[in-house]
Amino acid sequence: MTLEKTLKDGIYSPVPTFFKNDAAQSLDTATQQEHARLLYRSGISGILVGGSTGEAVHLPLEERAAVVKSIRDAVPNSSFKILAGGVGSCVPELCHQAAVYKENGADMMIVLVPGYYGPAITTQSGLEAWFHDLADKSPLPIVVYNYPGVQNGIDLTGETFTRIGMHKNIVGCKLTNFNFPLYTMLGQNEKLKSSDFTPLSGVGQVLVPSLSVNVNGAIDGFSNVFPKCLVRIMELYKAHRYKEALELQDMITRINEMTAATNLIGLKYALKYKYGFGETEIGRPPLNHSMDMEVWKKHLPLFEQLSKIEDSL
Numbered sequence: 001m002t003l004e005k006t007l008k009d010g011i012y013s014p015v016p017t018f019f020k021n022d023a024a025q026s027l028d029t030a031t032q033q034e035h036a037r038l039l040y041r042s043g044i045s046g047i048l049v050g051g052s053t054g055e056a057v058h059l060p061l062e063e064r065a066a067v068v069k070s071i072r073d074a075v076p077n078s079s080f081k082i083l084a085g086g087v088g089s090c091v092p093e094l095c096h097q098a099a100v101y102k103e104n105g106a107d108m109m110i111v112l113v114p115g116y117y118g119p120a121i122t123t124q125s126g127l128e129a130w131f132h133d134l135a136d137k138s139p140l141p142i143v144v145y146n147y148p149g150v151q152n153g154i155d156l157t158g159e160t161f162t163r164i165g166m167h168k169n170i171v172g173c174k175l176t177n178f179n180f181p182l183y184t185m186l187g188q189n190e191k192l193k194s195s196d197f198t199p200l201s202g203v204g205q206v207l208v209p210s211l212s213v214n215v216n217g218a219i220d221g222f223s224n225v226f227p228k229c230l231v232r233i234m235e236l237y238k239a240h241r242y243k244e245a246l247e248l249q250d251m252i253t254r255i256n257e258m259t260a261a262t263n264l265i266g267l268k269y270a271l272k273y274k275y276g277f278g279e280t281e282i283g284r285p286p287l288n289h290s291m292d293m294e295v296w297k298k299h300l301p302l303f304e305q306l307s308k309i310e311d312s313l
Helices: 029-041 061-074 091-103 124-137 158-165 180-187 190-194 204-212 227-238 242-275 293-312
Strands: 010-014 046-049 081-085 108-112 142-146 170-175 198-201 217-219
Touching: 010 227, 029 061, 029 242, 046 061, 061 081, 061 091, 081 091, 091 108, 091 124, 124 142, 124 158, 142 158, 158 170, 158 180, 158 190, 170 180, 180 198, 180 204, 198 204, 204 217, 204 227, 204 242, 227 242, 227 293, 242 293
Parallel strands: 010 046, 010 217, 046 081, 081 108, 108 142, 142 170, 170 198, 198 217
Antiparallel strands: none
8 A cells, every 4th residue: 555644634533442341341343443434424534543542552552553454444545544653652662563553554653752751851852853763764654742741741842843843754743732832833834834744733622723823633532423513613714714613613612621521431422322332431441430420411412412513514
């Protein structure tokens, strides 16, 4: 299969990993494929497999690769991009993961900024060197995953992004924070644009504001449940129908308060509620608990409203 490097504009879904309701919590491949087909039909540009929503840290490489393969088998169209999540900060190990992912149909690998040693001794120049080393050796193009909340508070600067984003094998980033000065610097950066670097927000709550500063889309958890709504926001914005885009954005922003409180458990519960997907919503330990029903009841009226809009699109 010929790999296309460019990370195109659009909405990407960080998919949960579905498990069977058995003692081993084995992979539920049938549900995984059914969900992927739904996202593809709904206009999603691609998916992230094995991110935080996909419980990458709870899955060995063989299982993460199996999920990648099952989704590529379900959606063989090469325009539907698969971003596979790299786990860890060891460059040789990440390159091995990339090779395995490539064999199983992934198009790119998304990798967290290494934060184990914290900001006190981890320098921006050190991070730049690390990403250059990884990009030089990786058999897959790299997407930078900047998520300060899980990387010990380390946040890449605009200057560092510019330097690593010029690398031919680094094709974009996911920004899981609300650092709008950084969003703006990346969206307006002519050097990055000329290098075909694609910045994406990691939080759909701010899709419209992100688009306003030339960020190219979002990798958003709730696009798993309401993919057409997220795609519609982008369509309305590009058509200069800003009032309609903002009205739908407001609803998406408010429903995301549910996943802010419940994360992937809430997403899995919502997918089972709306589509009947999955045998169980629980994750692997320590996330082996059920949905907080008080949170669900609080957001159910808005969920039903969005569900009707999704079904109408």
